[in-house]
Amino acid sequence: MRLLLVEDDDRVAAALSAVLARHGFDVVHARSGEEALRALLPDGGPPFAVVLLDLGLPDQDGFEVCSRIRRSTDTRVIMVTARADVRSRIHGLNLGADDYVVKPYDTGELLARIHAVSRRPPETRTAAGAAGDGVPGQVRLGPVAIELPTRQVAVDGAAVALTRKEFDLLALLAQRPGVVFRREQIISEVWRTSWEGTGRTLEVHVASLRAKLGLPTLIETVRGVGYRLVVPAVG
Incomplete structure (x- = not known):
């Protein structure tokens, strides 16, 4: 099984890589996001089954790396970090991490978690180009x-000006049309924060998107859960 270890501490990475190799893993070490x-x-070579992702990276926060991974691939992500607080755990899982392991950890448990997430069936994503004409x-x-x-949006060929957060919200929902995104997940992904006090902001941005795009049924509210994007028919 091919595994990507994202860890900036070479000593930690070397010790863990040695253990993983003894258990049959082909480990590639990355020192930055x-x-x-x-x-x-x-x-970049054969696909990875699992990414072990540290959060304290030198160039960017591991949360951002997880978010960027989720925009392009279904590769399983296990966050392996010293951040033990509940808010970080929730934030990481809302961003799409498949598991969250706190350092120091038992090696046997980590191996079991790697095997567990690797056995999960892959999700079907409708990401860039998959819902359209194949243009990258x-x-x-x-x-x-x-x-x-270019972060540009057009409806029937006419450009629509969106704010940064409006575009991020639309792009997130467009990754998987028809799939419900929980409010907490959207807040973590778009606003990089937890749910507390941000719910009204999300509602305002959804209303603004509906109005600017002229498609009030494009984003459907799933009461008590969140939102999903409904692909409109071409008029």
Whole structure:
């Protein structure tokens, strides 16, 4: 099983890599978030089954790395960190981590968790290009076109100006049309914070998106849970 270990402490990485290798894992070590993301690119070699992700990285926070991984791949992510507080655990899981292990940990338990998440069936994602015409970096949802690299949105060919958070919210929901995103998950992903006191802000942004796009049924409210994007028919 191929595994990506994202850890900036070389001594910790060397010790853990040795243990994992003895248990049959092919370990690739990344020392930063950007190095990890490059290793996960499609041309970076055989796919990884699991990513072990430290949060205290030198170039960016591990939460951001997890978020970026989730935008492009279904590779299983286990956060392995000294951050033991409940808020960090919740935030990491809401961002899409499959498990959260606090240091120091028992090696046997970590191995069991790796095997457990690797056995889970992969999710079906409708990410960039999958819902449309196959153009890299572009999502087509009926009359809505989302250009991810340039952060531009158009409806029936007409450009629509969105704020940064409005675009992030739309792009998140567009990753998996028809799938319900929990409010807590959206807040963690778009606002990088926990749920407390942010619920009204989310509602305002959803209302603004509906109005600006001229598609009031594009984002459906699932009462008591969250929101999902409903692909409109091309008029």
